[in-house]
Amino acid sequence: MDSYQYYYAVAQGYSEEVAKNRALGEVANRISVSIRAQLTDQQTKSFQNDQSIVTGSIESKVSATSKQIDFTQVQVVKKSTTANGDIQVLIKVDRQALYDNQFRQFNELNSKISREAERALTAEIFYKLKVANQISALIDKAKEKLVIVKAINPDVDDTAYYNQYTNYQNDFAQASENAVIGFKYDANSKSLVELLKKYLSQDNFKLGQQNANVIIEVSTDAKERSIKTSDASLKNLTFVERATIFKVKSANGNVISSHVVKTKASSSQGFDDAVQQIKAYDKMIREQGALPFVSGQG
Missing domain, CATH: 3.10.28.20 (Acetamidase/Formamidase-like domains)
Structure with missing residues (x-):
């Protein structure tokens, strides 16, 4: 007993x-x-x-x-x-020892959530968007720990914690609702930008050049590469190496994030068609998500 x-x-x-x-x-x-x-x-x-x-x-x-x-x-x-x-x-x-250990673990998570959320909520809108999923994942972990804490000690009042988490998530949802994403891109990036627009629309982000408060600049440098092979089917292909630079800016021009994605592609239709191939991009976006892919958090 x-x-x-x-x-x-x-x-x-x-x-x-x-x-x-x-x-x-x-x-x-x-x-x-x-x-x-x-x-x-x-x-x-x-x-x-x-x-x-x-x-x-x-x-x-x-x-x-x-x-x-x-x-x-x-x-x-x-x-x-x-x-x-x-x-x-x-x-x-x-x-008591069990409670102290579990509450310590919860408190570490809760402190990290508070620091990250407060920093995000005073930052540019894109920063809020790119960290929202990470903070939501931390909140889920904190809630799991809090459930254990309360199971050990039912007298714990968890209301303030849950209210705070709800407020954070509501703020991030509002940032997502307020975001309008626009693109600036070069000819080599055309198919990639169309792919990104598709995924961002699926994630319910608003797209538009006018009134955009998040501007994603995309430029792609592509070089043809030679492949030594005896395979006849490969000899008819053009191979390229691409370096795509993403710069995310606020409406007033502040650079929020910048990074480079390197990919390879090929086509039987020549250099220009190889540059526009989206298979490698599509795989990365499906694995990482559109925003992490753009921001370099994937």
């Missing part, structure tokens, strides 16, 4: 270490009950009209969150040998 100070569990295994780990698994399962209750409440508020979404996502989140519990100050209170030779242990886990 658990007490206010300790979690207790009994388990057995072929060694003391195995028995101890199984007992800790029992403790984790008990904490998971509280974790499940919290996540169910959160998800129900988010998906009021579809309980199947709630049930499916909850179980995977409970499992993932529970695995983050790293136990400290575990004591083997009693150890014995069973009739079949297994080791049986009774363990106790200090609740």
Whole structure:
């Protein structure tokens, strides 16, 4: 029976270490009950009209969150040998030590979120856009830790944290809504810019030259390269190496980010067609996302 100070569990295994780990698994399962209750409440508020979404996502989140519990100050209170030779242990886990460790980890995440979010929210709009996903990922991790913290100590008031995270995410959503992205590009970059426009439109960004508050300048330097081969099918191809420079500027001309992407391409239709090939670009954008590709964060 658990007490206010300790979690207790009994388990057995072929060694003391195995028995101890199984007992800790029992403790984790008990904490998971509280974790499940919290996540169910959160998800129900988010998906009021579809309980199947709630049930499916909850179980995977409970499992993932529970695995983050790293136990400290575990004591083997009693150890014995069973009739079949297994080791049986009774363990106790200090609740306060467990809470302190989990809250420390949460607090480190929360402090990083606060620093990064406050810096972003006073920066140029494109900077907000490019860090929004990173900060949202940190917020998700912090929420997982906060769920564990509250499962260990239900008296923790987590309202202010959740409100702050909601405010940050609302601010980033507003930045996305306010962004108007325009392009300036050279002839070698025409097909790449059209590809970027497609992906940015799919991400619900507004595009336009007039009133643009984010200007993406794209220029591509291309050189033909020779390939020594005995393969007849390759002899008919033109191969090029491309260096594409991205400069992202604010409406008043401030450079927010700048970087170079190097790619290779080929075509049976000659040099100009090889330069416009988008296969390599498309693969990179699908893997990284359009904004990380442009900003160099991919």
